[in-house]
Amino acid sequence: STAETIATFTHKHTSLLSILQLLSSLIEPKGIVTMEGMLWLNGQQISTDLSKKEWLATSTPGPYTTMRTFQKQKVLRWEHHTDRLAMAFNTVVEHIQNGTDVCTRRLPSADTVTIGTQASELNALCLPFLSTSLKTFYSANPLAEETRITILLNWNCKQAESYRTRSSAKAQGCSLLQAPDLNVWIWIECLPPVPSDAARAGLALKPQEAKMFEGKDSKWVLQRKALEAGKPAYGLNEIVLVREDGALIEGLETNAFVVTDDRVITADTSLVLAGTIRSVVQAVCEGEAIDFIEEPPNITQLPKWQGMFVCSTSRLVLPISTLFIPKGVGEALESVINIDTMFQTCDRAVSTCTQVVKKFQEGAEVEREEVVGWEIAFPLGGLIDNIKQLVSTSLEEHSTLIP
Numbered sequence: 172s173t174a175e176t177i178a179t180f181t182h183k184h185t186s187l188l189s190i191l192q193l194l195s196s197l198i199e200p201k202g203i204v205t206m207e208g209m210l211w212l213n214g215q216q217i218s219t220d221l222s223k224k225e226w227l228a229t230s231t232p233g234p235y236t237t238m239r240t241f242q243k244q245k246v247l248r249w250e251h252h253t254d255r256l257a258m259a260f261n262t263v264v265e266h267i268q269n270g271t272d273v274c275t276r277r278l279p280s281a282d283t284v285t286i287g288t289q290a291s292e293l294n295a296l297c298l299p300f301l302s303t304s305l306k307t308f309y310s311a312n313p314l315a316e317e318t319r320i321t322i323l324l325n326w327n328c329k330q331a332e333s334y335r336t337r338s339s340a341k342a343q344g345c346s347l348l349q350a351p352d353l354n355v356w357i358w359i360e361c362l363p364p365v366p367s368d369a370a371r372a373g374l375a376l377k378p379q380e381a382k383m384f385e386g387k388d389s390k391w392v393l394q395r396k397a398l399e400a401g402k403p404a405y406g407l408n409e410i411v412l413v414r415e416d417g418a419l420i421e422g423l424e425t426n427a428f429v430v431t432d433d434r435v436i437t438a439d440t441s442l443v444l445a446g447t448i449r450s451v452v453q454a455v456c457e458g459e460a461i462d463f464i465e466e467p468p469n470i471t472q473l474p475k476w477q478g479m480f481v482c483s484t485s486r487l488v489l490p491i492s493t494l495f496i497p498k499g500v501g502e503a504l505e506s507v508i509n510i511d512t513m514f515q516t517c518d519r520a521v522s523t524c525t526q527v528v529k530k531f532q533e534g535a536e537v538e539r540e541e542v543v544g545w546e547i548a549f550p551l552g553g554l555i556d557n558i559k560q561l562v563s564t565s566l567e568e569h570s571t572l573i574p
Contacts, residue, residue, distance in 0.1 A: 208360030233325030234259035249571035260287035283350040323356040369492035370408035377412035418467035425481035429468035439465035448482040474517035488559035
């Protein structure tokens, strides 16, 4: 009987916990999904304890790009990424030749320059490595869904010397053998979950070194660390950079958009990097006869903004529900706007953010509230939600099968 079976089973196991653990082990799915990611160098898998940010921060800087899979076997806008790598490679080489490279990198060999500055060469070089890496990742992580992929190119890299094997390159007969100082790094991880709700963004003044329109150079990972440090304190999902003239440029890891009079407005590509999802947003707008204006939105027009959103490889289209303007940023923009006056003319929900600080006054510690910034809330839904849905449903037509 069932009772006898349970009694016998319980007799063999000293506690109910043991029974539950055994049953759990029987029904637990085989295989694991690692959120830490896996790393390859020139087609060879590399063991590492670093996170992706740590790996990028400690690697010799170089052109890089981040992409996502679609249906596991396709990559969203693959050709766009090889174009972007070639553009960034060319920019780095120009800075080195002109003596303006802040990282003081050495000039790569002539063969490496030839390969690195041509998208067709990079496609032939990187595609076999990416194919092998993806298959290995999914074999090791059979439960994984979509992935986020980062490709970094560098040269004369001491970090790579301890892994100096070109067996994969030799086996595939690829052009890497013609450029012995070039390294192709590939990091693959599970695509992080997209926030289910709208996000909070904060403003920060655009630093001089933020020149992503020249192409993605991994040195930016180090340069943006100070700006990223402020995100947790105010519960922010993204930081959007603004110039002192009030022009809204881009996020630290996203392109930023404003909707005004049912028009989508975003900084043009002479100021920002044309992100993968940005180009999909543009295609969607053009297909739906939605005005897509390529000029930086200005903070002085904030009372007229209907809404705001950002987009990126992992986030796709992410509506912004709240924009936080730190006090320091508001003060830096005083030459073009008066925050208090602007908010008086704004029909959005606006609040002043304060925090309690402790200070010594006349030998005694006192507490007082200080203004740390202002928040403005945006309504959700409408045109932004339509664009979000259209982008999500158009990914397949913009994806390339990785053989």
